[in-house]
Amino acid sequence: MLRWLIGTIALSMVATGALAADPVEVHIGYLGHAGVKSTLSLVEQPADNDGIAGARLAIEDNNTTGKFLNQRFVLDEVKVKDSDDVAKVATDLAGRNDYIITDLPADALLKVADVLRDRGTVLLNAGAIDDRLREQDCRANVIHIAPTRSMLADALGQYLVWKQWKRWLLVVGSHDQDKLYADALRRAATRFGAKIVQERTFEDTGGARRTDSGVTLIQRQMPVFTQQAPAYDVLVAADESEVFANYLPYRTWDPRPVAGSAGLVPTSWDAAHDQWGAVQIQNRFVKLNMRRMTALDMQAWTAARMIGEATSRTNSGDPKKVIAFLKGKDFSIAAFKGTRLTLRDWNLQLRQPILLADGRMVVSVSPQEGFLHQVSELDTLGVDRPETKCKLQ
Amino acid sequence: MWRRCLLTGMLVWLAATPASAFVAYVSNEKGNTVTVIDTNSWTVTKTIKVGQRPRGIEFSRDGKFVMVAVGDDDTIQVIDTKTQEIVDTLPSGPDPELFTQDAAGKTMYVANENDNTVTVIDLEKRARIGDIQVGVEPEGMTISPDGKILINTSETTNMAHFIDTSTRQIVANVLVDSRPRFAQFKRDGSELWVSSEIGGTVSIVDPVKREVTGKITFEIPGLRNEAIQPVGIGMTKDGKTAFVALGPANRVAVVDGTSHKVLKYLLVGQRVWHMDFTPDEKYLLVTNGVSNDVSVIDVASQKVIKTIQVGELPWGITIAQP
Numbered sequence: 001m002l003r004w005l006i007g008t009i010a011l012s013m014v015a016t017g018a019l020a021a022d023p024v025e026v027h028i029g030y031l032g033h034a035g036v037k038s039t040l041s042l043v044e045q046p047a048d049n050d051g052i053a054g055a056r057l058a059i060e061d062n063n064t065t066g067k068f069l070n071q072r073f074v075l076d077e078v079k080v081k082d083s084d085d086v087a088k089v090a091t092d093l094a095g096r097n098d099y100i101i102t103d104l105p106a107d108a109l110l111k112v113a114d115v116l117r118d119r120g121t122v123l124l125n126a127g128a129i130d131d132r133l134r135e136q137d138c139r140a141n142v143i144h145i146a147p148t149r150s151m152l153a154d155a156l157g158q159y160l161v162w163k164q165w166k167r168w169l170l171v172v173g174s175h176d177q178d179k180l181y182a183d184a185l186r187r188a189a190t191r192f193g194a195k196i197v198q199e200r201t202f203e204d205t206g207g208a209r210r211t212d213s214g215v216t217l218i219q220r221q222m223p224v225f226t227q228q229a230p231a232y233d234v235l236v237a238a239d240e241s242e243v244f245a246n247y248l249p250y251r252t253w254d255p256r257p258v259a260g261s262a263g264l265v266p267t268s269w270d271a272a273h274d275q276w277g278a279v280q281i282q283n284r285f286v287k288l289n290m291r292r293m294t295a296l297d298m299q300a301w302t303a304a305r306m307i308g309e310a311t312s313r314t315n316s317g318d319p320k321k322v323i324a325f326l327k328g329k330d331f332s333i334a335a336f337k338g339t340r341l342t343l344r345d346w347n348l349q350l351r352q353p354i355l356l357a358d359g360r361m362v363v364s365v366s367p368q369e370g371f372l373h374q375v376s377e378l379d380t381l382g383v384d385r386p387e388t389k390c391k392l393q
Numbered sequence: 394m395w396r397r398c399l400l401t402g403m404l405v406w407l408a409a410t411p412a413s414a415f416v417a418y419v420s421n422e423k424g425n426t427v428t429v430i431d432t433n434s435w436t437v438t439k440t441i442k443v444g445q446r447p448r449g450i451e452f453s454r455d456g457k458f459v460m461v462a463v464g465d466d467d468t469i470q471v472i473d474t475k476t477q478e479i480v481d482t483l484p485s486g487p488d489p490e491l492f493t494q495d496a497a498g499k500t501m502y503v504a505n506e507n508d509n510t511v512t513v514i515d516l517e518k519r520a521r522i523g524d525i526q527v528g529v530e531p532e533g534m535t536i537s538p539d540g541k542i543l544i545n546t547s548e549t550t551n552m553a554h555f556i557d558t559s560t561r562q563i564v565a566n567v568l569v570d571s572r573p574r575f576a577q578f579k580r581d582g583s584e585l586w587v588s589s590e591i592g593g594t595v596s597i598v599d600p601v602k603r604e605v606t607g608k609i610t611f612e613i614p615g616l617r618n619e620a621i622q623p624v625g626i627g628m629t630k631d632g633k634t635a636f637v638a639l640g641p642a643n644r645v646a647v648v649d650g651t652s653h654k655v656l657k658y659l660l661v662g663q664r665v666w667h668m669d670f671t672p673d674e675k676y677l678l679v680t681n682g683v684s685n686d687v688s689v690i691d692v693a694s695q696k697v698i699k700t701i702q703v704g705e706l707p708w709g710i711t712i713a714q715p
Contacts, residue, residue, distance in 0.1 A: 065552070
């Protein structure tokens with residue numbers, strides 16, 4: 001009888017708690033890296049708060065929801081310089097926060113993941129697109145919001161094949177990440193039936209990205225660089241280092257479209273994206289940050305919203321419960337992509353459609369029609385379960 | 394006495410005769426137009442140019458006007474049903490999307506997507522008389538049959554907010570699945586249905602306990618799960634049959650109103666969005682955004698009998714006596 005009574009009381013407390021719970025304060029850290037990369041195009045130069053601005057908007061959104069549930073979200077922003085000890089900075093940040101959103105290069109991210117592993121702090125990778133972080137170097141305490149290079153390459157590959165532009169001239173930069181992107185593009189070509197008719201390397205010989213006489217010189221260089229190519233439909237450029245790709249459109253020897261790192265670019269977000277209610281978040285973002293929203297902003301927004309979503313669903317400030325929900329089968333997040341986004345349970349990568357944008361408009365959204373999959377069409381993008389090298393631990 | 398009876402009878406008869414012909418107004422989100430359809434001949438009788446991005450559309454309670462929310466112009470335009478021309482605008486607040494009116498047709502409540510508010514408008518004075526702060530991206534709007542509770546759904550907050558219409562205060566918040574788009578009460582007030590576009594479900598909410606008591610899920614063989622995105626809901630007055638538009642699944646689900654079981658799926662046009670019954674409940678018209686048409690469903694036989702081409706990206710629909 002007594003047990004029954006206690007049970008009933010406990011139950012009623014749970015029921016009441018469902019709405020007017022004790023105040024919950026959720027602390028989210030943001031660990032970014034200082035210094036922004038230099039881009040060829042002035043309009044693509046990232047803002048100093050690239051990424052963080054998206055997380056800030058998500059915190060606002062979470063708090064609007066949170067006021068109905070007595071939940072409050074706080075963002076704690078830290079930027080590391082190359083000379084800083086990232087492990088120490090991360091440990092300090094983990095002391096003050098339940099979760100950490102990261103925008104770090106792959107090696108730094110792994111260092112942070114390993115140093116925080118025993119504390120149980122979960123990282124949400126918003127910045128690094130390296131496949132190895134989801135494959136041989138995967139970690140059980142890292143959830144990946146950023147798409148991978150292979151997801152981006154597959155998204156582009158599907159569209160080019162759909163468009164019947166199956167003969168690619170692949171031009172690769174001379175830096176490591178350019179080569180990784182080229183690997184992903186080669187893989188996409190093989191998977192979807194495109195043919196790389198020739199590969200060329202564009203050596204980075206250094207020099208300033210902007211000079212007063214730049215245009216004249218580039219106008220002579222690019223046609224020469226692209227001449228005498230075998231017959232091809234589209235030039236695909238792998239240039240994450242921002243050395244040459246944006247110089248190619250309208251300057252190729254043969255009149256051909258450019259895709260990859262310039263021209264038609266696969267991306268998780270674009271300021272021109274307006275489908276599926278996206279106008280609403282674009283407006284909110286511009287209002288808050290006085291600039292347009294980038295892919296990194298969106299990835300950071302999604303990371304912080306995932307914490308908000310899981311906190312409201314579990315009605316709990318306990319990171320263990322929240323993370324268990326995120327990793328569980330009931331989790332999904334709406335992110336203005338026309339479909340629910342979920343986590344791949346084998347490597348904790350967020351499934352997501354990829355936009356193909358040309359800098360002014362969103363041209364298409366992959367997966368393309370007709371690329372089928374037995375589980376989720378989103379798994380036609382990137383490394384799928386049967387191919388994964390990840391063993392989560 | 395006899396004369397009066399006869400006269401009344403004649404009036405009733407007169408009113409009853411044209412009842413088979415109703416008029417439907419369809420908002421075309423991309424076309425910036427409203428298409429007028431005659432439900433007797435199933436033909437388009439007029440296309441009215443309206444403001445930018447028309448979405449939410451509804452007859453005024455007296456049937457004299459059609460109000461259409463033109464989001465990108467931050468207003469609600471009023472169409473005179475006699476002349477079928479825009480005669481007025483309402484001060485709706487920024488980016489109005491969906492709205493609802495009280496039973497008397499005196500007060501209107503508007504969801505403003507851009508600033509997380511519901512705007513209250515006095516329809517007689519055509520004046521904005523209040524704002525209610527709600528969750529992120531307010532969308533679905535409906536009023537309980539007794540008029541006491543206003544429901545607003547917020548798409549990123551994922552809640553149905555219960556708002557007391559007398560105090561204009563939120564009295565309860567019910568968490569539902571992702572991106573709640575539309576809310577509808579059963580006529581007897583016993584259930585509130587809320588569709589979740591990204592969650593892929595319809596939540597059944599107990600309006601007294603204010604909690605989710607059940608969920609309708611949808612499964613269509615050969616169709617990927619993510620394509621099933623419930624938006625518009627239509628329920629017969631007796632509460633026995635409901636129809637749920639499933640967006641890019643291109644189908645309308647027929648649901649048993651009592652058991653909440655899905656009875657069948659009707660293939661309609663592409664990206665089916667909102668719907669409305671003819672007042673006699675013989676037909677249900679649904680808007681198909683991507684195929685730019687309206688499908689006509691025969692309610693009794695649960696069959697699609699007709700497709701009518703309308704403007705670009707049809708979104709909302711409202712039907713009444715001409």
